[in-house]
Amino acid sequence: MSRLVKPDGVGKQRDRLIKSVTLALRALAGKPQLDEEARDMVAFMALALREVEETIDVTCLAWEKRDYWLKADQFRREWDWTRTTADKLEKIVLENQWPELPAQMAGLMQHLAKVNLPKRNTLGEPWWGAYAALLEKRGLTKSYAVK
Numbered sequence: 001m002s003r004l005v006k007p008d009g010v011g012k013q014r015d016r017l018i019k020s021v022t023l024a025l026r027a028l029a030g031k032p033q034l035d036e037e038a039r040d041m042v043a044f045m046a047l048a049l050r051e052v053e054e055t056i057d058v059t060c061l062a063w064e065k066r067d068y069w070l071k072a073d074q075f076r077r078e079w080d081w082t083r084t085t086a087d088k089l090e091k092i093v094l095e096n097q098w099p100e101l102p103a104q105m106a107g108l109m110q111h112l113a114k115v116n117l118p119k120r121n122t123l124g125e126p127w128w129g130a131y132a133a134l135l136e137k138r139g140l141t142k143s144y145a146v147k
Contacts, residue, residue: 021112023121040127048126053082085107
């Protein structure tokens, strides 16, 4: 039996998510004021970073099966920021702690500084409806969010 090759592996998925987060971050940085779209952007970044975190374990498990323990541990350390940043962004958007957003954006920009986006936007605007998706994922209603 031949080897099954997945053309869209977790590495490509992680790369696409990181580019989407970078696109949302740059669009958010260019907004003059916070509005519903900005809330969607922050919620999208939190959700996307959670998905990136899930791909890290898949990659590391494959390496650990081959006894590449040090490589797996180093990779986990390199990507540990995704979990903590997602937690903080989620807290900002759900608890309306908007004054903390600029500090989080600055920290996130440091991690995403080397990400190259295509000249033509092929990703679209993936953040639309992300706030509602985040509330649904957490089992909350829209009335939970403090205005």
